[in-house]
Amino acid sequence: MTATIAITNGTLIDGTGSGPRLNGTILIENGRITSVDAAEIPAGVQVIDAEGQWVLPGIVNGNIHLLDGIMMMGVGGVEYLARYEGNLTSVIEEAAQIALAAGQTTVFDTWNATGPVLASRDRIASGEVPGARIFAAGNIVGMGGPFSADFNLRARQVISTTFANRLDELFSTGVGAEDLSMLAAEDIRPIIRNYLARGVDMLKIAVSDHLLPTLGATRGYLTFSERALKVMLEEGRAAGVPTLAHIQSVEALEISVELGFDVIIHSTLTGQVAIPQATIDKILEKGIYCGVQSVNAAYQSLLEQIQHPFTLYGGGVHIENEQRLIAAGASIMLGTDAGCTSHDVLTDQHGHGDLNRPWTLGTDHVAWGQALIEKGMSHLQVIESSTRIPAEAYGKSADIGTLEVGKFGDVLVLGSDPLDDITALLDVTTVVKAGEVVDRAALPLQPLASVPIPGDPS
């Protein structure tokens, strides 16, 4: 990581919220930016000429699940887990490579199998394998595994209990609904402390339940008492990790804001009840970061047409909530729930090549940008929300999120102007991560889940 790179002649959109700046030359040495307006380019440096191109910070995706979580709530998750068990890190790394090739240099995985995602995080961090930089929460505290009511309880009718339990344990990691929800608040403390000691990067808590796949979306419960939430927040803060709230009702949102979580994931998912204005005010006052999982109009229309169970989540009051948060100037952060969907599930859903699908990693941030623009964000704000804001939300501003001296050399070069058309984010010419040019064509190195299953003799 000692090579030096210069990116020259491009139009800089540096993520700070400033307007575009012409002819900036960025210098990256030992992985970090040493200049953003270098007058001279040292000899022997690798030069990337961005003449007529646009230069942005690497995308920071604040909410994804590298092993595809959306899929695990519906059909297909069962076979995905059976197929890749024992090899989950390969799929996680495939996902991180797909993200990186698309310009997402950093991803925050806010739910996943803890062991595998931390292992892959470390392998990527050490340079053993390429991929987007991963920060990982592991399980959402209070949520069960993939074969529980939180995802696909019904699958247990057709799979072995031994397999189901093993996977549920792998995912719930001792901090699932069944581990915690019956306990008194203080009995939860040592379990959380123990969990944090595993080295997760964030503490994400199921303030609301996650029973949607089993019960539908018409009711919302609280997983924990406020007393229990306080205990967990104390532990998270003591461990120095950002705290994230999973919510799906206005009371859960209100409690999360009140208790001062750092980030609210899918902050606009409040059933079909509008967020009270007082709550929005408090979010701004407290400087809480808002994850928003937005669906663009084209895809929302498809969901409605096929009566998809997620229709209400992207539509209805959700839309107003998004518009009001944008108008209020909340700190909105890119987050998509995208992951490495299996090839078969995409075939089922006619999803191959569908750029509007919000959950397809690699194009997810573009569909998200479109959706936010439809709801009132400017193009420039979309770029901030996809770079600087998630970095701040997770306390990573020292390293990522803008093109500023001292930060990692994570750079995205585009062939067309994203301030004119946000789909320019798809027109990637170069991705640099920590000062190294990404060999995009080679990624993912060994695709498994994103390509057709190898055939048996027929």
Next chain:
Amino acid sequence: MTATIAITNGTLIDGTGSGPRLNGTILIENGRITSVDAAEIPAGVQVIDAEGQWVLPGIVNGNIHLLDGIMMMGVGGVEYLARYEGNLTSVIEEAAQIALAAGQTTVFDTWNATGPVLASRDRIASGEVPGARIFAAGNIVGMGGPFSADFNLRARQVISTTFANRLDELFSTGVGAEDLSMLAAEDIRPIIRNYLARGVDMLKIAVSDHLLPTLGATRGYLTFSERALKVMLEEGRAAGVPTLAHIQSVEALEISVELGFDVIIHSTLTGQVAIPQATIDKILEKGIYCGVQSVNAAYQSLLEQIQHPFTLYGGGVHIENEQRLIAAGASIMLGTDAGCTSHDVLTDQHGHGDLNRPWTLGTDHVAWGQALIEKGMSHLQVIESSTRIPAEAYGKSADIGTLEVGKFGDVLVLGSDPLDDITALLDVTTVVKAGEVVDRAALPLQPLASVPIPGDPS
């Protein structure tokens, strides 16, 4: 109701906790007790000679569901509701008559279809039909109807949506999970006020969820935030009705105690986690009444043998919880969840004539007494718990619960000594309700659910 009755020569166990008293003569005039040690019997009075018999206050059952609620969580509820829809008051009255014939002169129905149960309550109160005196909570606030995840969501796969929705609305009465759980606390207030205006006698709130039939018993959620609970309690208190908490975890119990609910229904159902001693102390300190749904050893053994889903509820830590509450001297009240189970469901379960079955109205209080004695209560305490204590719990001491002057003339005469053997409660010779001798042989007047379905031509 103007006849005068004298019950003479019996051994009085008056419900106050005093030991048995010989040769008391009770005089009841205009429905109320005017003497408990009358020296002389006025002329023209109807005399019940209780020589060699035992005279108790009428049993007060603090927790039943006249339309059988236990059944609605398993098989059989679907056909029960289909069969008796349009005629639910008849089944409710059948149940109230079965209870009365067994000596339960007052029952507190803590979950039922609000409209029908209030209509039957009023018909019985006015003397239009016989039956145990009913006080009713209607729906448990925050809980859905019989075809929701709170009871039998799966039934919707085979019944018409029109039928399912109509019944769900009849039961949830606008205060179900889907009506309330997505709302902000203050938005709940007018809905509760409105609900109380219907004339329910108690306000029962789902502090815990009731998802057990759909998810199993391994996790517990909170239906409402504390803020929302406080709003509801304010409204209940303003309306002057007792407040009841449905709980199934230690945190839900703790919150309920903290907030000062009057009665905790099934207070020992805390998953498999022991109630913290501090919580027990607070229960006693605050004088909170504890409903306990106990299973006797014989039936518990049967549940375990057939791996019944309710096994853990009657067993495990639940048993210790009961023992500790008894030992601590908590105010424990009779409550059984019994109802008018359908004849077919009892046939399925080999339940006809099974005196240990806790959910068969009419024998439920006896199985309950056995269960409590097994866990450490004295026989005399069982009688208090089945008479005076529930009356106090619900603020009805002025009228019921003991054999004291001024109270309703609700009297149970037994042919053998319940202080010797609690099954003497089955040896009923006479039941008097509000000064009128109950024609026990005639009850239920027109049995529907408790007898075989009439046959079609075969």
Next chain:
Amino acid sequence: MTATIAITNGTLIDGTGSGPRLNGTILIENGRITSVDAAEIPAGVQVIDAEGQWVLPGIVNGNIHLLDGIMMMGVGGVEYLARYEGNLTSVIEEAAQIALAAGQTTVFDTWNATGPVLASRDRIASGEVPGARIFAAGNIVGMGGPFSADFNLRARQVISTTFANRLDELFSTGVGAEDLSMLAAEDIRPIIRNYLARGVDMLKIAVSDHLLPTLGATRGYLTFSERALKVMLEEGRAAGVPTLAHIQSVEALEISVELGFDVIIHSTLTGQVAIPQATIDKILEKGIYCGVQSVNAAYQSLLEQIQHPFTLYGGGVHIENEQRLIAAGASIMLGTDAGCTSHDVLTDQHGHGDLNRPWTLGTDHVAWGQALIEKGMSHLQVIESSTRIPAEAYGKSADIGTLEVGKFGDVLVLGSDPLDDITALLDVTTVVKAGEVVDRAALPLQPLASVPIPGDPS
């Protein structure tokens, strides 16, 4: 039944296939037609002046299920049976009254609960209650009851086994799949003989399986070996009843034709495989009657739009099969599978007042006529197929099917011309059954299933 009736001045369409005849006067004495061209009307006779009207034989519906069978394959059958158990004859009679009021003076019920349908048949035959004349097959031999895989196996997950088994026995009557399909051919004989001795009017056999509701419509099995079928046919013929085949594949049809069944019910339901021409030739050669359950284009389009599971049954190759049978001149008989659908199920399906719905008794024969005309039948043929042909199919020509001397005085008078527009069949002015004018406005006498469920106090 001794009154004499004269129907005068109408245009006669007598069911024989002759064209319309003007000014015929029909005389009915003691329930039977004594003249169709009476020159003089005896004194004291009740005269119905059909001036400007059309006079037809009463409609003969060759395939209905008075307790609605279609519904029992989907949602709603469960609650219907629970609600009306013990009272099934009332619903059967309600259905027969709805049919009669619409001009269906005779119906052939080819599947139903044997005991109830025979009881209602007899009550109507004796004049105890009004209604269409019923001939009944009872169970389809080889088919299980309403809670078996032939209808709604899934319902057993939510209803009591005691209820499920009792109803299954009531319907399968000892000749269900589980009674017979494991037996050797000769062991079936005494069971069939016994069944016929109950007095059923037809012997209907499941040549094909009826697993469609559980397995979908993509495969077809044979319930019995040919050897077993022969045994059953021998018994049916010995008992002098018509023999009916339930088929749903070309092989089942071929076998049924080969063995010489009298009637093939839904003869065109051969999966998506065209009936071989040789089989059609044999049907004509042998004079086998073809039941056809046709769906008109408007309703077929609706089925396709909502992706109804019955879409393929009314559409695809089925349509060609119908066209080819019509073109070949087969003896096609009215049959609709209609029954007394519950009000709730119709609400679910937006079916109230939908004249195209093929399964709503009372308008079913009109939708059927439309469907057959769309496939090539003439209006006059539709009338023959709805009167004379089903009478012949079932060997009842001596009594019903045409306006000829000696037959029952079953007459339908229409206010407009059915040869011009078949929906004239809805324009009924008078129905006469066995010489008695039907009080159409009074029918059904006590509606149960076809009206909203009575409400409980709300």
Next chain:
Amino acid sequence: MTATIAITNGTLIDGTGSGPRLNGTILIENGRITSVDAAEIPAGVQVIDAEGQWVLPGIVNGNIHLLDGIMMMGVGGVEYLARYEGNLTSVIEEAAQIALAAGQTTVFDTWNATGPVLASRDRIASGEVPGARIFAAGNIVGMGGPFSADFNLRARQVISTTFANRLDELFSTGVGAEDLSMLAAEDIRPIIRNYLARGVDMLKIAVSDHLLPTLGATRGYLTFSERALKVMLEEGRAAGVPTLAHIQSVEALEISVELGFDVIIHSTLTGQVAIPQATIDKILEKGIYCGVQSVNAAYQSLLEQIQHPFTLYGGGVHIENEQRLIAAGASIMLGTDAGCTSHDVLTDQHGHGDLNRPWTLGTDHVAWGQALIEKGMSHLQVIESSTRIPAEAYGKSADIGTLEVGKFGDVLVLGSDPLDDITALLDVTTVVKAGEVVDRAALPLQPLASVPIPGDPS
């Protein structure tokens, strides 16, 4: 395959039905037996001294499914297929190696994914990989794939349709229920001819349905008309392959015997109806071979205790059927339905090391022997039924089944006497296949399904 082997000094049980013979020396040259009583051993020959041991023909298992078919009817099949898709030949070969190591030198796979099983057959035949010699039927004609009603229809609720359909097609191979059961007999002919051209070794036909996993075992249908069966048999005979019938009712058995199938698989599975004596007589008269899947008493008792769905199949009338076939002297052939069960499913079922479990390949033939002895077979007959008889049944007597000159050198050497205790079949000292000593310790070469799933980082 040119080495010469001599097996000396053992006690020969040669499979012909003759009693044991002492001190036989078997000579195998170029893979085939050249002497069974060699006086002299040529120089340079590999000598296996079987002094004090017993020498039998290699076991010939007449009915197994290398990919475990039993499992696919219950839980676990879903994850098994997902996990090994694209690699099915590896699992098939693992199974064939487990079988071979246990002394099963030849197996007849009567249902499996056609492409993979034929590929593995060929790889083993060519010597590319070790394993039991495979003869394979591919699909059972008329039966659907693993995600159809024939196995696990319910799985489709949780897996992707793309995956489900691909696997169903892989297994049903164009001759499934949905391909054939709606067709007229003659339309089936070219499809079967085409299927046979793929090179399957046997033609197995679903005379009975295989709906048991979806419908339970209480009813039995015929998949094909006799006419269709005749067409298929004609084609099978023309192709020179043995014909096998899958039956599960007396009528299906009767039809199969009548039509002259070569082998009846699980010939005693006739519901709970005894096989008529006349049918047994005909089986003997026609020399039809009877597959029997027997359960020994210990395992039958376990099945009954846990109320396993297969209880009735191994018990009840089935037992009598087996006893009567044995007593009648029918040609009974070893067949077990065993396969390579997944490690997780065995864990679920506490099946690891359970020698009584009939479906665990490698010990299956021993449990089978025990079961047959319990029902009246002699030890010597068990050995014949496990060697010579299946070879004859499938027309392979020229090559396998006995220790006779000219046959393949397939030899099983045991350390104890199987005529004394049939579990001696587990006491294998040497297995020779086609003259090559099997390296038993090395098999299976690369275990996948029979060992724990490799773990992910935890």
